[in-house]
Amino acid sequence: METVKTQDISANDLPWKVEWSSDRCTMCGSCVAACTFQAIEAVVERRSITVSTGTVPDPSRRHLAAPAIKQKRSIAHACVGCGMCEKVCPNQAIRTERNADSRANLLARSGGAPLKRGGRANLGTADRVLDKIVVGRISQMTDPALDSERHTFDVLAPFGRVLPPSQLPFSINGESLEMNGKMPPVNWIYPVIFSDMSIGALSTRAWEAVAMATAYLNEKYGMPIRMSSGEGGMPVKLMESDYLKYSIIQIASGHFGWNRIIKAMPKMKVEPGGILIKIGQGAKPGDGGLLPAAKVAEHVQAIRGVPKADLMSPPNHQGLYSIEESVQKMHMSLNAAFKFRVPVAIKCAASATSVSVYNNLLRDPYYICGGFFLDGIQGGTGAANEVSLDHTGHPIVSKLRECYQAAVKQGRQGQIPLWAGGGVGMTGNAAADVFKMICLGANGVFMGKLLAQLLGCVGNERGRCNACNTGLCPTGICTQDPRLVKRLDIDKGAQNIVDYMLAFDSELRKLMAPVGNSSLPVGRSDALVTTDKAVADKLAIQYAC
Amino acid sequence: MCRIGAIKSKNPLHPSQALHLMLPQQEGHDNSGFAMVMQDLEGEFADFKAKPLLSLACKQDGLKLVQDYMDANNFAPIKEYIPKPNRIAGLDIQALPYYVFRAYEYPEYYRHRSQAEKEELLVDTRLALRQILEEAGEGYVFSFWPDVLTLKEIGDPADIATYFRLWEDNGDLMARNIVVQCRQNTNYEVVRYAAHPFFLQGYTLCANGENTFYTKNKEYQKSLHRGYIGFESDSQNFLYTLHYVHRQLNWPLVYYKHVITPLPFDEIERRPDRQVLGAIRQSLGHLEINGPNTIIAMLPDGSMMTCCDSKKLRPVVIGGDSTTIAISSEVCGLHAILPGRDPEKDIYPNEREVVLIKPDMEVERWKQ
Ligand code: SF4
Ligand code: SF4
Numbered sequence: 001m002e003t004v005k006t007q008d009i010s011a012n013d014l015p016w017k018v019e020w021s022s023d024r025c026t027m028c029g030s031c032v033a034a035c036t037f038q039a040i041e042a043v044v045e046r047r048s049i050t051v052s053t054g055t056v057p058d059p060s061r062r063h064l065a066a067p068a069i070k071q072k073r074s075i076a077h078a079c080v081g082c083g084m085c086e087k088v089c090p091n092q093a094i095r096t097e098r099n100a101d102s103r104a105n106l107l108a109r110s111g112g113a114p115l116k117r118g119g120r121a122n123l124g125t126a127d128r129v130l131d132k133i134v135v136g137r138i139s140q141m142t143d144p145a146l147d148s149e150r151h152t153f154d155v156l157a158p159f160g161r162v163l164p165p166s167q168l169p170f171s172i173n174g175e176s177l178e179m180n181g182k183m184p185p186v187n188w189i190y191p192v193i194f195s196d197m198s199i200g201a202l203s204t205r206a207w208e209a210v211a212m213a214t215a216y217l218n219e220k221y222g223m224p225i226r227m228s229s230g231e232g233g234m235p236v237k238l239m240e241s242d243y244l245k246y247s248i249i250q251i252a253s254g255h256f257g258w259n260r261i262i263k264a265m266p267k268m269k270v271e272p273g274g275i276l277i278k279i280g281q282g283a284k285p286g287d288g289g290l291l292p293a294a295k296v297a298e299h300v301q302a303i304r305g306v307p308k309a310d311l312m313s314p315p316n317h318q319g320l321y322s323i324e325e326s327v328q329k330m331h332m333s334l335n336a337a338f339k340f341r342v343p344v345a346i347k348c349a350a351s352a353t354s355v356s357v358y359n360n361l362l363r364d365p366y367y368i369c370g371g372f373f374l375d376g377i378q379g380g381t382g383a384a385n386e387v388s389l390d391h392t393g394h395p396i397v398s399k400l401r402e403c404y405q406a407a408v409k410q411g412r413q414g415q416i417p418l419w420a421g422g423g424v425g426m427t428g429n430a431a432a433d434v435f436k437m438i439c440l441g442a443n444g445v446f447m448g449k450l451l452a453q454l455l456g457c458v459g460n461e462r463g464r465c466n467a468c469n470t471g472l473c474p475t476g477i478c479t480q481d482p483r484l485v486k487r488l489d490i491d492k493g494a495q496n497i498v499d500y501m502l503a504f505d506s507e508l509r510k511l512m513a514p515v516g517n518s519s520l521p522v523g524r525s526d527a528l529v530t531t532d533k534a535v536a537d538k539l540a541i542q543y544a545c
Numbered sequence: 546m547c548r549i550g551a552i553k554s555k556n557p558l559h560p561s562q563a564l565h566l567m568l569p570q571q572e573g574h575d576n577s578g579f580a581m582v583m584q585d586l587e588g589e590f591a592d593f594k595a596k597p598l599l600s601l602a603c604k605q606d607g608l609k610l611v612q613d614y615m616d617a618n619n620f621a622p623i624k625e626y627i628p629k630p631n632r633i634a635g636l637d638i639q640a641l642p643y644y645v646f647r648a649y650e651y652p653e654y655y656r657h658r659s660q661a662e663k664e665e666l667l668v669d670t671r672l673a674l675r676q677i678l679e680e681a682g683e684g685y686v687f688s689f690w691p692d693v694l695t696l697k698e699i700g701d702p703a704d705i706a707t708y709f710r711l712w713e714d715n716g717d718l719m720a721r722n723i724v725v726q727c728r729q730n731t732n733y734e735v736v737r738y739a740a741h742p743f744f745l746q747g748y749t750l751c752a753n754g755e756n757t758f759y760t761k762n763k764e765y766q767k768s769l770h771r772g773y774i775g776f777e778s779d780s781q782n783f784l785y786t787l788h789y790v791h792r793q794l795n796w797p798l799v800y801y802k803h804v805i806t807p808l809p810f811d812e813i814e815r816r817p818d819r820q821v822l823g824a825i826r827q828s829l830g831h832l833e834i835n836g837p838n839t840i841i842a843m844l845p846d847g848s849m850m851t852c853c854d855s856k857k858l859r860p861v862v863i864g865g866d867s868t869t870i871a872i873s874s875e876v877c878g879l880h881a882i883l884p885g886r887d888p889e890k891d892i893y894p895n896e897r898e899v900v901l902i903k904p905d906m907e908v909e910r911w912k913q
Contacts, residue, residue: 139757139836151856154809158827165794165828170821175797179820186827188810411768414830516757517835518855519807526760 011071013103015463016079016096018071024093027067031085031094036472036484039079040094043070069094075107082458082465084474098462115386116290118468118478119459128426129397129535130433136529136544139516148506148513155508156224157444157520158417159193159248159274160186160343160370167367184367185343187273190217190225191520192434192504195379195421195448196250196278196347198230198257200291200300200311201468203485206455206477209493211238214246216498223505226273228446231289231313233257233303239264244272248345251333252278254289254313256304265337274370275334275344279317279326282375282396282422284388285349289313292383294471297480323360331368345371350399350422358403362412371417371443374400378423379449383469396422397440401539404441404523413523414443421446426461428453431507439524440539452477454500455493547741547753549726549861550878551841553849553902554869557587557719560696560711562882567702567727569877576637578728579702580740582749583694583720585847589626590694591719593648596623597667600695601674602641602737603684610677611645611686618670619652626717628709638700638708641684646694668746668772675774685737688744694718697740702727724843726751739777743784746772747845750787752780753874754838754859762786765831769793783840786832791844798850800825802899802913805834806855841872849902857896863908864891870902 011017018040032042045068052059071079085094108115161184169181194214199207214227224246231252238244239261249272251258280286291300291311301308317326326346334344346369348357354374361369376396400420407413420442424433426449434445449457456475459465468478476488512518515527529544530536536543548570552562563581590598597620601611615622626646655666671689678684687695698705706712726741741751756762762782766773770793773785783805790801807826813819826833837858842850851861851872863872864879866886873879876891894900897913 139755152809156810162827162830163824165789165825168824168828170796170824172795172797175799176818177796177800177821177825179824183824188827408764408768411765413765414828516755516837519830519833519835521758521761523761523764523831524758 009073009075009107011073012099012101013107014071014073014075014078015099015102015104016081017099018069018079018085018094018096020069020094022066022068024091025069026091026093028090030088030090031069034084034088034474036084036474037080037082037467037470038072038077040069040071040085043068045070075104075110078104080465080467081463082467082474116292116383116469117386117389117466118383118470119389119466128423129395130436131427132532132535133436133528133530133539133541135435135439135511135515135527136542137527138514148509151513151518153509153512154519155191155505155512156188157191158186158414159189159226159345159444160184160417161367162186162415162417163367164412164415182340184370185341186370187226187343188224189273189444190223191438191444192225192430192501193248193419193444193446194225194227194451195446196228196230196276197448197451198232198250198291199234199303200232200256200295200480201230201478202452203473203476203479203488204299205485205488205490206452206493209455209488209490210451210497211243211247212490212494213497213501215243216494217501218246221498221502223501225501228276229257231256231278232291232300233260235303236260236264240267240269242270244268245270247272248274248276250276250278252289252313253315253317254311256306256311256313259305260303262337271338271342275338275342276347276371276373277326277329277333277344278347280315280349280351280375281347282349282377282393283379284384285351285393286315287384287388287392288315290383290469292469292471295478295480300480323357327361327364327369331366334368343370344368345373345417345419347373347375350374350376350394350396352394354394354399355402355406358416359406359410361416362407362410369416371419372403373419373421373446374403376420376422378426379421379447393422396420397437398538400437400442401440405540407441408523413441417443419444419446421448425450429507431504431511434504435508435511435521436528439521439527440541441523441525443520443522450500451497454496455488547726547728547751548874548878549741549751549753549839549841550871550873551722551724551843551849551851552869552871552882553722553847553906555721555906556868557721558723558869559714559716559719560723561706561714563723563725564702564706564711565881566871566873566878567725569881570873570875571702571727576701576727577735578697578699578740579705579726580697580728580742580751581695581723581725582688582742582744582843583718583723584692584749584843585721586692586694586719587721588717588719590624590646590648590692593624594692596648596650597689597691598646598648598694599674599686599689600646600693601678601684601686602644602697603678604642606681607678607683608643608645610681610683611674614674614677615649619654620649620670622647623650624648630708631710633707636700636704636708638698638705640698640708643684644696644709664746672772672774690744690747693744693747693749694720695742695744697737699735699737699740722843722847722849724749724751724841724849736777738775741778741780743778743781745784745788746792748784748788748792749843750784750840752783752838752840754780754854755836756780756782756834756838757836758782758834761831762834780838782832783834783838784842786834787842789832790829798844798901799899799911799913802852802897802911804829804832806852806896806913807833808913839874847904850899851894852899853894853896855896860893862891862893863900863902864888867906870906870908872900872902
């Protein structure tokens with residue numbers, strides 16, 4: 001015992017334990033090579049065996065040095081359970097197991113710094129409100145099935161400021177109306193936006209795969225899906241291409257990449273799909289963004305115009321004093337940059353105050369806010385303090401509902417389209433989530449993490465992997481290390497996203513048919529029921545039992 | 546599903562015609578009610594066409610409440626018609642003690658006000674009366690408008706007709722335009738107000754089918770006009786949207802169909818008027834109507850209109866001769882009242898069509 005201190009870290013203190021079986025292992029070394037976290041190493045162990053070689057038992061003891069795969073006993077190299085070792089092992093000689101007795105939460109803070117990680121927040125993952133709601137108003141005989149396979153459906157949502165009918169610039173000419181003035185720009189798009197995950201947060205290949213899937217869905221399948229660039233800019237080539245129209249350019253508090261966007265403007269052949277001003281995000285609200293230096297690769301430095309260092313987006317737009325000012329800011333950037341030809345929306349974290357912000361925007365007399373994006377606690381991919389990811393934020397569903405009802409109260413529903421996100425598709429069945437969100441008042445939703453999962457992310461809500469902040473993403477999605485990035489097959493990743501969205505689209509129609517709608521059921525809360533009284537009361541939907 | 550119908554004629558008709566139009570279609574409804582709106586009146590009210598006519602059903606105290614309110618607001622009654630009911634035993638009708646049709650003189654200080662101001666006064670008066678009667682639980686007021694008479698009752702349409710002597714063509718209640726519905730209990734409670742047609746400021750409308758966007762329509766309409774209240778039936782939305790588009794926004798009638806059943810986005814894109822149609826679909830999305838239905842409407846000028854949902858899931862037919870034209874859920878109704886017409890000329894509007902019978906009986910068909 002003298003050489004061992006009781007405070008020493010053992011494998012049993014770590015979140016995951018690696019189990020390796022010597023009799024299956026051929027010592028190929030694949031697992032060690034695959035482990036980006038260097039959680040395992042090849043070592044030589046002293047073994048003793050007892051052998052008997054003669055015709056009568058004559059045991060003798062022999063000592064030998066045998067190679068072995070061993071888990072490192074250190075927090076810095078803790079296994080994250082990503083399973084890459086198991087995936088590459090030809091003989092199933094290695095596997096990992098969640099360690100119920102882990103002391104990692106205590107040990108990891110021994111450096112005096114808070115824990116950081118990437119990945120989702122962990123609130124109520126087993127008990128989602130959306131799963132307690134079902135589509136309960138099924139049209140009977142009087143409402144014939146809008147056969148989801150044969151009928152046409154209008155699955156489109158507005159992005160942009162919608163004028164109240166009385167403000168439409170119409171003049172009457174005999175029996176027809178004529179447009180005699182300008183309207184704020186509105187793009188009708190698919191009710192799903194691929195959410196803002198920046199180049200930098202994602203690897204170039206992952207970002208490219210999402211962009212490719214977006215273009216493919218638009219051009220091949222006529223699904224007008226838009227992809228938000230995330231804060232951090234875009235490749236110049238993309239900005240100068242026709243594909244720009246499928247992109248929503250994001251400007252956030254760090255203004256990363258914006259300089260290059262402005263410079264590219266004169267060369268843009270088409271208008272972007274929209275501008276999204278990120279005021280706040282849902283997964284770690286008030287914490288700003290963080291791109292650790294490990295991920296600030298050369299091309300990221302170039303696009304963002306920054307040195308290799310931790311890149312912090314401030315939690316809010318510095319220099320902004322009030323929501324009125326942010327409206328003004330939208331006004332300015334829109335006016336200056338895109339001459340009122342491109343819709344500009346704003347994204348806020350869900351919070352007690354979201355409704356006030358939305359109310360303010362609804363009353364804005366200039367009709368310049370083209371969308372209110374409400375981001376809830378359960379989303380998020382970026383790096384953040386674990387304490388923020390796990391313990392701050394606001395569930396999305398009730399906030400979305402409150403915002404919609406606030407608009408209803410003023411008779412302004414639909415005028416600033418509501419887009420909501422944060423945990424949509426968490427169970428892998430996004431269509432049902434989206435349909436329910438739309439019935440509760442959303443015009444559309446945004447989803448991000450689901451895309452990473454479709455690209456191959458193995459992380460989950462129970463703490464598996466979630467190492468997006470380390471730059472060591474084992475699947476090549478959230479890293480800028482060229483060797484790791486190469487692990488990601490762009491075409492396969494894009495194909496997965498396309499396939500998923502096609503299935504999603506069919507499923508959405510399957511849900512629209514039984515309630516008798518051929519256009520999106522925005523605000524059709526009467527179509528939903530819940531067996532949870534509290535949920536029924538809070539969301540003003542029917543209680544059923 | 547309700548059966549709905551309307552008759553427009555150059556010669557004044559008795560409501561028995563409307564009953565003959567509806568009763569062959571009887572297997573399609575559950576006999577839970579009957580309602581009609583008559584416009585361009587002859588008979589008892591022939592000489593009072595310019596004076597607002599109040600139609601109500603009430604109990605004793607209700608009548609007193611109405612009289613007090615009208616007195617207090619300087620409406621002087623000038624003509625009254627109270628049907629003498631035929632109280633034979635066993636009729637399926639939940640009759641109230643009084644059915645009153647009473648024409649009033651405008652208050653002194655309103656006589657020289659503009660037409661628009663008078664129309665606002667009339668709707669405010671009806672809303673006030675409705676509230677008074679509703680609070681006291683004393684009755685129902687259906688319309689208050691010049692040259693318009695409304696009757697609504699719960700029960701078997703044939704029995705209701707017997708009770709009000711509507712089968713007897715005695716010349717007291719006559720009109721050139723009648724919109725009528727025999728009702729099936731709707732998704733909501735069977736109450737008198739829920740019986741179509743609905744009426745607001747000269748607009749009359751009845752519909753059958755289901756409006757799956759009822760909640761969405763209602764939530765939006767509530768904030769658009771003080772008269773958009775009640776919502777006792779999911780098809781009440783159709784009337785309010787018609788009133789909103791045609792009267793409040795003052796848009797040509799052709800756009801009504803564009804509001805309730807907008808063209809799909811890709812079709813809008815191919816149209817030369819795409820900007821206007823796109824803006825309408827965008828701004829009035831909450832007035833869109835989904836679900837299968839047919840609408841019959843009468844406008845303040847007496848023209849009649851019919852159109853269907855965008856998938857044509859409910860039937861309707863228009864047929865007639867040079868003096869009378871009728872709209873009906875089923876063609877058997879037309880056969881009953883217009884046996885001599887040429888059925889070859891009957892119109893079965895399609896899902897994108899609006900058929901309008903103008904005051905001079907000219908029939909127009911528009912493709913949306
Ligand atoms: S599971 Fe992942 S982190 Fe753990 S040892 Fe295997 S490859 Fe390394
Ligand atoms: S696989 Fe990559 S993207 Fe997924 S949790 Fe791990 S590090 Fe993050």
